[in-house]
Amino acid sequence: MEYLDFELPIKELEDQLDKCQIIGQESNVDVTDTCKQIEKKLEETKKKIYKNLTAWQRVQLSRHPNRPYTMDYVRALCGETFLELFGDRAFKDDKAMIGGLGKIGDKSFMIIGQQKGYNTKTRQYRNFGMANPEGYRKALRLMKMAEKFNIPVVSFIDTPGAYPGLEAEERGQGEAIARNIFEMIRLKVPVIAIIVGEGASGGALGIGVGDKVYMMENTWYSVISPESCSSILWKSWDYKEQAAEALKLTSTDMKKQKLVDDVIPEPLGGAHFDRETAFKNVQEYILKGYDELKDLSTEKLIAKRMDKYSKMGEFKE
Known part of the structure; x- marks a missing residue:
């Protein structure tokens, strides 16, 4: 440990x-x-x-190397029923973005999510959980497939951000993320999104538009990382702890601001201290969220989702 x-x-x-x-x-x-x-x-x-815990300490916990990643949740919740699907049918398969069909409980879901690596070799293979445009296009292809066959979508978010490389920008990184947000808002099936680690910037938003958005207790969700915020405002990473507090990026802050629907409790010390309890809690929230959404008509589902995001950012002086 x-x-x-x-x-x-x-x-x-x-x-x-x-x-x-x-x-x-x-x-x-x-x-x-x-x-x-x-x-x-x-x-x-x-x-x-x-x-x-301070906000910065929760950021550190969200990045803990022993913390379960997306595929750990998929294997624990779906077991042998998970069938991974590959490729965006345009460029190639992005290893930072996984997706496929699997059963959670007795219900089939289309599962997508960012996957990080466990060591240097697999981190490079997974590009540190930073998806390229083809990753977001693969995710959208699978979501549209789920819509076609009336299968609900579960999204696991764990990324330090979308890949910022020149080749990603050349292939339309911004357009791919914007297209996903546009399409997810009007997707005709229930969408449940869960931040299980880092939820940074457009990299998270690209698969994060859901009817139910949950955060695990020791995760963060923000437009920018504390280090990047510190480097922009103070020209140094030395103020990352102050930036973390100011960004209001913890699960408690996000719930208070009504930007997420609920916080999934973690075992004492974090999800890595008791993985089985963490997996059980996540499954419970997925099934509970689906039960609340399954009987809504398509029109009502989309209207509620649009209304939910339209209200974000409203305030009174």
Whole structure:
């Protein structure tokens, strides 16, 4: 397990607990009471740290290398029923964007999402979760296929942004994202979007327009990353923590501003500490969201979705 800077007190206590247990196993000394005291202090320390996280610390948790990625959720929720589909039928298959058919519970869904890598080799293969235009066009192709066969769509968002390279711009990155937003607003089937990690800029919006938009507790959703915001405003990354607070990018902030529908709770310490509970919570929200949408007529579904996004950004002075 890798630890973030603010998690080091937890690491120290866990190391102490391990040493205490080893002493008990290798000697005749009774260390039961000592181990219990360390366990109690460890639990108290975890609660104190994770119940008082700053915006920047939540950004760090969303990027934790042990955190489950999109394919982890797909495998856990769909098992052997997931059938991956490839290509945008125009240029090539984008490995940063995955998609396919799968069953969650007893209901079939078209599942799309950004996928990051687990090590240097797979991160390069997945382009660090940053999709090119062909990735967004693949996602749109699959969503239109789902519409044709009346299959609801589930979108898993986890990206530091759309790929900003010259070749991506040459192939129409901005147009591809804008086209997805335009088409998703009027898609004739229910769309459920979940931010499971990073939700940055147009890279997230390109598959993020949904009837239900959920954020996991330790994720962020913003037009720009704290580091980029800091570099623009202060010409340095040193103010990234201040930028994170100012951007109001946490799940709590987004729910308060009515930009997402709900926050999916995570196990203490984050989704990577107890993956099974995280998977169970996500499945529960997907099925609950679908149950609320399945009986709406096509006209009502689209009207509600358009009304929802039209109201965003309204305010009174």
